[in-house]
Amino acid sequence: MRPGPRRSITQSGIVTAAFEILEQSGFAAVSIRGVAAALGLTPTAMYTYFPSKQDLLRAMVEALFAGVSADATDAARMADAAGATDATDAADAASDEIARERLVAAAIDLGRRLREHPGAVSLVTGDGVAGAGTVGLIERLGQGFVAGGLSVDDAARAAHALLAHTIGQVALEQAWGAASVDVAETQLWSDEPARPVAEAGERLGLRAGDPGEFRASVARLVAAWLR
Amino acid sequence: MRPGPRRSITQSGIVTAAFEILEQSGFAAVSIRGVAAALGLTPTAMYTYFPSKQDLLRAMVEALFAGVSADATDAARMADAAGATDATDAADAASDEIARERLVAAAIDLGRRLREHPGAVSLVTGDGVAGAGTVGLIERLGQGFVAGGLSVDDAARAAHALLAHTIGQVALEQAWGAASVDVAETQLWSDEPARPVAEAGERLGLRAGDPGEFRASVARLVAAWLR
DNA sequence: ACCTGAACACCGTTCAAGT
DNA sequence: ACCTGAACACCGTTCAAGT
Numbered sequence: 001m002r003p004g005p006r007r008s009i010t011q012s013g014i015v016t017a018a019f020e021i022l023e024q025s026g027f028a029a030v031s032i033r034g035v036a037a038a039l040g041l042t043p044t045a046m047y048t049y050f051p052s053k054q055d056l057l058r059a060m061v062e063a064l065f066a067g068v069s070a071d072a073t074d075a076a077r078m079a080d081a082a083g084a085t086d087a088t089d090a091a092d093a094a095s096d097e098i099a100r101e102r103l104v105a106a107a108i109d110l111g112r113r114l115r116e117h118p119g120a121v122s123l124v125t126g127d128g129v130a131g132a133g134t135v136g137l138i139e140r141l142g143q144g145f146v147a148g149g150l151s152v153d154d155a156a157r158a159a160h161a162l163l164a165h166t167i168g169q170v171a172l173e174q175a176w177g178a179a180s181v182d183v184a185e186t187q188l189w190s191d192e193p194a195r196p197v198a199e200a201g202e203r204l205g206l207r208a209g210d211p212g213e214f215r216a217s218v219a220r221l222v223a224a225w226l227r
Numbered sequence: 228m229r230p231g232p233r234r235s236i237t238q239s240g241i242v243t244a245a246f247e248i249l250e251q252s253g254f255a256a257v258s259i260r261g262v263a264a265a266l267g268l269t270p271t272a273m274y275t276y277f278p279s280k281q282d283l284l285r286a287m288v289e290a291l292f293a294g295v296s297a298d299a300t301d302a303a304r305m306a307d308a309a310g311a312t313d314a315t316d317a318a319d320a321a322s323d324e325i326a327r328e329r330l331v332a333a334a335i336d337l338g339r340r341l342r343e344h345p346g347a348v349s350l351v352t353g354d355g356v357a358g359a360g361t362v363g364l365i366e367r368l369g370q371g372f373v374a375g376g377l378s379v380d381d382a383a384r385a386a387h388a389l390l391a392h393t394i395g396q397v398a399l400e401q402a403w404g405a406a407s408v409d410v411a412e413t414q415l416w417s418d419e420p421a422r423p424v425a426e427a428g429e430r431l432g433l434r435a436g437d438p439g440e441f442r443a444s445v446a447r448l449v450a451a452w453l454r
Numbered sequence: 455a456c457c458t459g460a461a462c463a464c465c466g467t468t469c470a471a472g473t
Numbered sequence: 474a475c476c477t478g479a480a481c482a483c484c485g486t487t488c489a490a491g492t
Contacts, residue, residue, distance in 0.1 A: 032465085042476065044476075045476050047467080052467085118354075126402065127253075135425045141424075142425070142427075153431060155424050156431060157443075157444060161447075167399065169387075171394055172390060172391045197366050197373070197383045198369070200383035201365060201383035201386070204383060220388075221451065258483085270485080275456055276456095455492100457492080459488105462486085464484070464486105465484055472475105473475085
C-alpha cells in the first residue's frame with residue numbers, strides 16, 4: 001500500500017463533516033475551527049486540505065450541485081404513464097412533455113436540496129462560490145432545454161433563468177424566516193385588507209414555500225421558455 | 228426643543244453608515260464594531276439603537292426595498308411615446324403595455340440596487356431579514372400585475388416569482404465572482420466544445436449580468452404571467 | 455435614554471516548529 | 474505532506490457602571 005496521509009482525512013471527508021454541521025447548526029456554524037474540531041483536527045491543519053474557507057465553501061457548493069441530475073428517469077416514466085396516444089405523430093409532443101418534466105423535476109430536486117440544510121442558500125449565494133459544479137448543472141439543465149427544442153443560446157438563457165429562479169425562491173423563503181411579519185395590519189375602519197396581494201401571498205403559502213405553488217411557478221417558467 | 232438624544236445619531240443614520248461600509252468594503256465588513264467606529268461610537272452603544280445585528284441588517288433590507296417603486300412614470304411615458312394608435316379600442320392594449328413596462332422597470336431597478344453595493348445579495352438572502360419593506364415591495368409589484376389584469380392570487384404568485392427571479396439572477400452573478408472558471412476545458416481531440424450550453428452562457432454575458440439579457444429574461448417572466 | 459470599559463466566547467489566517 | 478501551538482487581528486453580545 002502507498003503511504004497514505006497520516007490520518008484518514010480527505011477533502012471530501014471534510015466536506016461531509018461540514019455538511020453535517022450545516023444541517024445541524026446552520027451556515028454561521030460552518031467555521032474552519034468548528035469543522036476541524038468535529039474531525040479531531042487543529043484549525044491550522046485544515047489549511048493542508050483547503051487554502052481558505054472560501055475554497056471549502058466552494059467545494060460544498062460543488063457537492064450540492066453535482067447531485068442534481070437533469071436526467072429524471074422518474075419524470076420520463078411519469079410522462080410515459082401519462083400515456084402518449086398510439087399515433088406515431090405524438091412522438092414529438094411526448095418528447096417535449098418528457099423534457100418539460102425532467103426540467104421541472106431537476107428544479108424541484110435542487111429546491112429540496114437547498115431546503116434540506118438550513119442556510120444552504122447562504123452557501124450558494126456567497127461571493128465567488130460558483131465553480132465547475134455550477135457549470136455542470138447549467139450544462140445539464142441547458143441540455144434539457146435543447147432536448148425540448150431550444151437553440152443552444154436560448155437553452156443557456158433558460159438554464160440560467162431556471163437556476164436563478166429556484167435559488168431566488170428558496171432564498172426568499174428563508175428571508176422570511178421564523179419572524180412572522182404582520183401583513184394583517186388591516187385598518188380598523190375598513191374591511192378591505194391594507195395589503196391584499198401580500199396577504200394573498202401569505203395565505204397561498206408562497207412565503208412558506210408551499211410545494212405545489214413552487215412546482216407551478218417552475219412549470220410556468222419552463223413552459224415560457226419551451227413554447 | 229425637546230431634549231434629543233445625547234448625540235445626533237438615529238437609526239437611519241446608522242443604516243446610512245452601514246450602507247457606506249457595505250459599498251466600500253462588502254458585506255463581511257458590515258459589523259457592529261465597524262459601523263460603531265465609523266460613527267465614533269463604542270460597539271455597545273449600538274445596542275441602544277438595534278437590539279442585535281440581525282435587526283440592523285433587517286433595517287438595511289427595508290431601506291433597500293422601500294426605494295424600489297413599481298410606479299415608473301418613466302415607463303408610462305415610454306409606453307405613451309411608443310405610441311398607442313388613435314383607435315379608442317387600443318386603450319386596453321396600451322394599459323397592458325404600461326403595466327408590463329412598469330414591472331420590468333421595477334425589477335431592473337431592484338437589480339441595479341442589488342448590484343450597486345457589493346454583497347447586497349448576501350444582505351437580502353440572509354436568514355429572517357424580510358420585514359415590512361419586503362411586504363411593501365411585493366404589494367407594489369403585485370398591484371402592477373393586478374393592473375395588468377391578473378387576479379389577486381395570481382398577482383401574488385407573479386410578484387413572488389418576479390422578486391425571486393431578480394434576486395436569484397444577481398445572486399448567481401455574484402456567485403461567479405471574480406473567479407473565472409474555465410468553461411473552455413475543450414478536449415483537444417475535438418472541435419466541439421465540451422460544454423456548449425455553459426460556454427454559450429458565458430459568451431452571451433449571462434454570467435456577468437449583461438443588462439440586455441437581464442431585461443429580456445425579466446420581460447419574458449412578466450409576459451408569461453400577464454398573458 | 456444614552457454611553458463607556460471590561461470581559462466572554464468566538465472567528466480566519468499566519469508563522470515557526472515538529473514528524 | 475501533515476500536523477501542533479502560539480499568536481494576530483478580528484467578531485457579536487453581555488454586564489456593571491457612569492451621566
